[in-house]
Amino acid sequence: MNGFSSMIELSEKDKPIAQMLLNFGACPRCIFRFCRVELQAPYRRPEKELLCELRTFLQSNSNESESSCETVQPPCKRIRLESRKEEAEEQTANGSHQLTDAENDGNATDDNLRPPPVCTVCLGILQELCEMDFVKAVCQKINSSEYQFSSFVFSVSFPPQLSVREHAAWLLVKEEIGKQDLLVEKDDLVQLKEAYKWIIHPLFLEELGVPPADGKSLFEVSVVFAHPETDEDCHFLATACPSCFKSAKNKQSIFTRMAVVKALELIDDDDFLKNFQSPPSSPKTPCTAVDIQCTNGAIFVAGRYNKYSRTLPQTPWIIDGERKMESSVEELISEHLMTTFKADSFNFSSSGREDVDVRTLGNGRPFAIELVNPRRVHLTAEEMRALQQTINNSSDKVQVHDLQIVTREAIGHMKEGEEGKTKSYNALIWTEKEIRNEDVAVLDSMKELKLDQKTPLRVLHRRPLAVRVRVIHTMQSEYIDEHHFRLRLKSQAGTYIKEFVHGDFGRTKPNIGSLLGTTADILELDVESVDTDWPPALDN
Amino acid sequence: LDVKGNPCEDHCILQHSNRICVIALADAHPVLQKGKAIERISYQISANCSRLQNKVSGKSKRGAQFLTELAPLCRIYCSDGEEYTIYSCIRGRLIEVNESLLGDPSILQQKPFTDGYVAVVLPKFEESKTITQGLLTRKEYEEVLSKRFNSAS
Ligand SMILES: [Zn+2]
Numbered sequence A: 001m002n003g004f005s006s007m008i009e010l011s012e013k014d015k016p017i018a019q020m021l022l023n024f025g026a027c028p029r030c031i032f033r034f035c036r037v038e039l040q041a042p043y044r045r046p047e048k049e050l051l052c053e054l055r056t057f058l059q060s061n062s063n064e065s066e067s068s069c070e071t072v073q074p075p076c077k078r079i080r081l082e083s084r085k086e087e088a089e090e091q092t093a094n095g096s097h098q099l100t101d102a103e104n105d106g107n108a109t110d111d112n113l114r115p116p117p118v119c120t121v122c123l124g125i126l127q128e129l130c131e132m133d134f135v136k137a138v139c140q141k142i143n144s145s146e147y148q149f150s151s152f153v154f155s156v157s158f159p160p161q162l163s164v165r166e167h168a169a170w171l172l173v174k175e176e177i178g179k180q181d182l183l184v185e186k187d188d189l190v191q192l193k194e195a196y197k198w199i200i201h202p203l204f205l206e207e208l209g210v211p212p213a214d215g216k217s218l219f220e221v222s223v224v225f226a227h228p229e230t231d232e233d234c235h236f237l238a239t240a241c242p243s244c245f246k247s248a249k250n251k252q253s254i255f256t257r258m259a260v261v262k263a264l265e266l267i268d269d270d271d272f273l274k275n276f277q278s279p280p281s282s283p284k285t286p287c288t289a290v291d292i293q294c295t296n297g298a299i300f301v302a303g304r305y306n307k308y309s310r311t312l313p314q315t316p317w318i319i320d321g322e323r324k325m326e327s328s329v330e331e332l333i334s335e336h337l338m339t340t341f342k343a344d345s346f347n348f349s350s351s352g353r354e355d356v357d358v359r360t361l362g363n364g365r366p367f368a369i370e371l372v373n374p375r376r377v378h379l380t381a382e383e384m385r386a387l388q389q390t391i392n393n394s395s396d397k398v399q400v401h402d403l404q405i406v407t408r409e410a411i412g413h414m415k416e417g418e419e420g421k422t423k424s425y426n427a428l429i430w431t432e433k434e435i436r437n438e439d440v441a442v443l444d445s446m447k448e449l450k451l452d453q454k455t456p457l458r459v460l461h462r463r464p465l466a467v468r469v470r471v472i473h474t475m476q477s478e479y480i481d482e483h484h485f486r487l488r489l490k491s492q493a494g495t496y497i498k499e500f501v502h503g504d505f506g507r508t509k510p511n512i513g514s515l516l517g518t519t520a521d522i523l524e525l526d527v528e529s530v531d532t533d534w535p536p537a538l539d540n
Numbered sequence B: 001l002d003v004k005g006n007p008c009e010d011h012c013i014l015q016h017s018n019r020i021c022v023i024a025l026a027d028a029h030p031v032l033q034k035g036k037a038i039e040r041i042s043y044q045i046s047a048n049c050s051r052l053q054n055k056v057s058g059k060s061k062r063g064a065q066f067l068t069e070l071a072p073l074c075r076i077y078c079s080d081g082e083e084y085t086i087y088s089c090i091r092g093r094l095i096e097v098n099e100s101l102l103g104d105p106s107i108l109q110q111k112p113f114t115d116g117y118v119a120v121v122l123p124k125f126e127e128s129k130t131i132t133q134g135l136l137t138r139k140e141y142e143e144v145l146s147k148r149f150n151s152a153s
Helices: A012-024 A028-034 A047-068 A085-094 A102-113 A132-144 A161-179 A192-208 A228-240 A257-266 A269-275 A329-341 A381-394 A408-415 A437-445 A497-502 A512-516 B138-152
Strands: A153-157 A219-226 A288-296 A299-307 A345-350 A358-372 A398-406 A422-431 A449-454 A467-481 A484-492 A520-530 B011-015 B021-025 B038-042 B044-046 B072-078 B083-087 B092-097 B119-122
Touching (some): A012 A161, A028 A047, A028 A161, A153 A192, A161 A269, A228 A269, A299 A329, A299 A408, A329 A345, A329 A358, A329 A381, A358 A398, A358 A408, A381 A398, A422 A497, A437 A467, A484 A497, A497 A512, A497 A520, B044 B072
Parallel strands (some): A153 A219
Antiparallel strands (some): A299 A358, A422 A520, B011 B021, B038 B072, B072 B083
């Protein structure tokens, strides 16, 4: 007896099943799956070797069963067969315990020259599509896109008709298994995806030096296989099980894998066999990989920004598809992050926002940017400092500090408890009525002033209408002239300061106008601080 | 800015760039003119329609009453027995009415363009541009007023 790796792991009882599947047009690896071969090594051997061995095995089987039908043969005895092609050929040539069937001989030789026919069950997935040439093509795609990664997951999507073909083969096998009084369910077979993984993962390890991870990894390589030639295989299911194929909005086809699998669970065997030609005709071509995509998990970068311009919106300002301002805080920062991390896109978020004409001074406003599908994922603290410097050098309208890579979870800190935070503002206010110093000084003594704020008219088109109670904690006035004064105020986050000053058609009550008995308007507003301790300050 | 219906009962529409419109009285409206005293304001339009029952919810303002140009918003009852109806003037959904006017109708006269507004209406997105085309601008309205004044004298 030789080592395991050169043996076919099929037992005597598997022979009828293997023969049926071979006639069905299944490849040797699919035959292994249906015979529940749970060892990975046999799947990894070259297909031609397996096919050759399998034929010899089945031929010897008929020989043996013919010659041994009277001798006692334990049904579960494992037959281990010599496998090396040369040996097989030698045996064939010598004719030792071989059928002297000239036709068989001829076939064996031809099959060694031609590629094996495309499997009727896996449509080539367990044939050339799990071999080194295919792995090399995938790796080329991975390497050409400059991704930085330390591990990866490899995910595949098979065309739904594979499930139909699998089912047809299963019905055939089920009958035979029934004869043998064995309790085997469809789930006990080795799943196509599983066998595919067993074969292809070691090849990736060989090619990339990293095996695909079984669990999670931020870097994902995904392949979508299609087989247009047999797409119609699924169609009869829609008439047989209409309930499974309802309302597939926005989908290209109603025949999703999920729907097909569900329909196959429901359909009874006779119905299936009436509608699906079994064995199916031999496919002309194998599946093709119609899409190979690499995606890296998002990277999150946080920091604080100061905005020194009264003509710069926080995010691009577009009305009716027309751009109103030439840049934005979001773009001035993200542009450089996009270049450095080589990401596909970004999502900007911040702790509150300021209007286009409002400056943000003091310790700045916390922000976070999600970089989607970045090629680069590792930056040293030094490189982050350099990136921050690049942003700051390229515009005097926006400056950032404490720029750092954070986790997705940490972004939550920015949003949570926002209501409890306080913000400090400095407003330049105009009054219709002439004012004296003492008129505005009364504001200084008001503490914890409660406001009823209806959703401001200027945001009412995109926010629900509601009345919110907000608190102005403190106010400090600074008289300028009969019609102007400055007001520094600390308020609860979420207070609309402009509306507190001009009253928004009396919809914020009280307001500066009502408190001073006049009409007031706001000329300038600065954010002086956003009191949050996230993101943490850095030493630089 | 807008002129409509009965002589001199002018309305004023203030539109924000986000298409939100505020309906208010215009300078020449009799209620603002002759130093009239307003007795009360009612948003009860008919026996079974009150603008006070208007409730909107969510960003999409579900449940809003839909208004046509001639839909009445409220009625103003003056102490001299005169009664005036304020109309929407624009097509759109009613977002809110000014409930402060119920408690103190005099703000309608004191601050007609700010605290004394009548209602907030959101026109349909497609119609928000054309809605103001049939209306007069503040400048055009002032010209109309001066002509009206001249022809009267
Ligand atoms: Zn196969």
